[in-house]
Each structure stands twice: as C-alpha cells, then as structure tokens.
Amino acid sequence: MPFAIVQGTAVMVLPKDLYIPPDALEVFLAETFEGPLDLLLYLIRRQNLDILDLPIAEITRQYMEYVEVMMDLQLELAAEYLVMAAMLAEIKSRMLLPQPKRFDEEEGDPRAELVRRLQEYERYKQAAEDINTLPRVGRDVFPTDVARPDLKVVRLPPRVELDDMLTAFREVLQRAAMYEHHHIQTEPLSVRERMSIVLSTIKRDQFTDFSDLFNIEEGRSGVVVTLLALLELLKQSLIELIQTDAYGPIHVKVADTAEHGTAE
Numbered sequence: 629m630p631f632a633i634v635q636g637t638a639v640m641v642l643p644k645d646l647y648i649p650p651d652a653l654e655v656f657l658a659e660t661f662e663g664p665l666d667l668l669l670y671l672i673r674r675q676n677l678d679i680l681d682l683p684i685a686e687i688t689r690q691y692m693e694y695v696e697v698m699m700d701l702q703l704e705l706a707a708e709y710l711v712m713a714a715m716l717a718e719i720k721s722r723m724l725l726p727q728p729k730r731f732d733e734e735e736g737d738p739r740a741e742l743v744r745r746l747q748e749y750e751r752y753k754q755a756a757e758d759i760n761t762l763p764r765v766g767r768d769v770f771p772t773d774v775a776r777p778d779l780k781v782v783r784l785p786p787r788v789e790l791d792d793m794l795t796a797f798r799e800v801l802q803r804a805a806m807y808e809h810h811h812i813q814t815e816p817l818s819v820r821e822r823m824s825i826v827l828s829t830i831k832r833d834q835f836t837d838f839s840d841l842f843n844i845e846e847g848r849s850g851v852v853v854t855l856l857a858l859l860e861l862l863k864q865s866l867i868e869l870i871q872t873d874a875y876g877p878i879h880v881k882v883a884d885t886a887e888h889g890t891a892e
Contacts, residue, residue, distance in 0.1 A: 664712030665749040667694060672746070679746055682739055684723055688716040715742065788869040788878060796838050796878050797855055804844040804851045822857035827866065827882070835870060835879035 632639045661667040671690050672679055695713055722738040763769045830836045841858065842851045858880075861867045870879045 664691075664709050665746060666753070667691065667709075668712070669746060669750060669753070679750075680743060682743065684716065684720045684739060688713075688720050691716060786871050786874050788871045792871060792875070792878065793838075793869065797851075800839055800842045800844065800851050801848065804842070804846070804848055806844070819853055819856050819860060822853050823861055826854065826857050826861060830867065830880055830882055832882050835881050838869070838878040838880055841880065 661670060668687065668691065671677075671687055672682070677683065677687075692713060695709055698709070719738045719742060765771060826841055829841060842854050844851065858867070862869070865883050868881050868883045870881060871877070872879075
C-alpha cells in the first residue's frame with residue numbers, strides 16, 4: 629500500500645532528502661484549559677479522585693508533565709501555571725515534612741486552601757455551563773420585528789337594552805310606592821304634555837340622570853306617564869339613552885337630530 633499519492637502517482641518509498649521545517653507542524657490539544665485550576669479539576673475528574681482527599685504527589689507529577697509538554701511545544705505558558713506549580717510543590721513539601729505536635733495550636737491541612745479554591749471554581753464553572761445551555765438571542769432565538777398596522781380603536785359605550793331601562797324604572801316605582809294615597813281624584817295626565825316637560829327638563833349641554841326625570845310624589849300613575857313619554861321621545865329620536873358601564877346608571881341627553889331640528 630502506498631503511504632502517499634502525489635499528483636495521482638503512488639509513492640511507495642519515503643524520499644531520503646525530505647525536509648520538514650520544525651515549525652511546519654501545528655499541534656492541537658484535545659483538551660483546552662482556561663487556567664491552572666481548570667487543569668487541576670480536569671486531572672481530578674479524569675481519575676475520579678476525591679477532591680477533599682487529594683493525592684498531592686500524584687496530582688503534582690501529572691501537572692508538571694503537562695507544564696513540561698507546553699514548554700517543549702513552545703506554547704505560550706501563562707505565569708499563573710507556574711505559580712500553581714510552585715504552590716503544589718510547597719503543599720507537597722509541607723505534607724512530606726514531619727509536623728511537630730503543639731498543644732497551643734493545631735496545624736491545619738496544607739491542602740485546605742487549594743481544596744477551597746477548587747470547589748469554588750467548580751461551582752462557578754458548573755453555573756457557567758448551565759447558563760450556556762439557556763436559549764440565547766442571536767444563537768438559539770432570533771427575534772422578529774413585524775410592523776403593526778395602524779389601527780384606531782373606537783370604544784363604543786354599552787348599548788342600553790330594554791331590560792336595563794325597565795330595571796331602572798322598577799327602582800323608581802319602588803320609591804313612588806312610598807307616596808301612594810287612597811284619595812280618589814281626577815288627575816289630568818297627558819303623555820304629550822309630559823313629553824314637553826321632559827324635553828324642557830333635559831339640559832342640552834350635559835347629561836341628565838334617568839331617575840331625575842320622574843317625580844315620585846305623583847305616585848305610580850305619574851311615573852308611568854313619564855315612562856310612556858320617554859318611550860315616545862325615543863321612538864321619535866328626540867332623546868338618547870347613554871350607559872357608560874354595564875349595569876351602570878342610565879343618563880338621558882337630547883339627540884343630535886333634535887338639536888339640529890331645533891336650531892333650524
């Protein structure tokens with residue numbers, strides 16, 4: 629089998645005068661580290677070591693091998709890697725030296741500070757990985773901008789139904805029942821005359837409350853005539869009923885057509 633094919637020709641024997649410059653090859657590492665703590669955390673995870681009980685001697689040996697590889701490959705070695713190497717060497721020497729027993733104070737574990745920094749770095753790294761999995765605008769989510777049509781919303785007042793009018797009239801009847809008496813007398817009540825009275829009562833520049841048009845002292849017959857007069861005015865489009873809210877009070881105003889007719 630040829631070890632190479634050059635311009636369609638199989639090369640079976642390696643040329644003796646083949647020269648490859650030292651800087652012609654690029655080495656890409658499978659693992660990239662963001663700092664010395666990231667490298668230590670990688671070494672710990674790869675061997676499933678307990679972070680609270682680190683074998684400093686073995687971790688230091690593997691860490692120094694990595695640093696030496698970086699120096700041999702002429703990679704730019706950050707100063708913090710060398711600082712961590714010195715720190716590991718110090719911890720290793722402190723653990724190898726015998727510690728005298730003192731009764732006034734207890735010597736702490738030399739690895740405590742390193743373990744604390746590793747645990748804190750691991751928490752931040754896990755938080756960064758969790759945040760990276762969230763949807764990101766421009767990477768996972770792309771917002772759209774749609775021009776909204778220019779719509780003019782006209783809010784119409786609720787339509788006054790006959791049931792609403794009868795409900796308001798029922799309240800007027802209840803108040804009128806308080807003024808009923810048993811004196812029998814002839815009272816001339818004219819719907820046409822009452823229509824004129826209602827039109828003269830309604831103010832043209834403001835609304836009039838529906839119940840104010842009834843004189844409850846006239847009793848049931850009087851308020852019934854007023855209601856008939858209002859219905860007749862509505863039929864002739866001389867007045868309008870306005871109700872701003874559902875089940876709210878009803879107001880009366882002169883219709884626009886009636887105003888124009890009067891002006892003419």
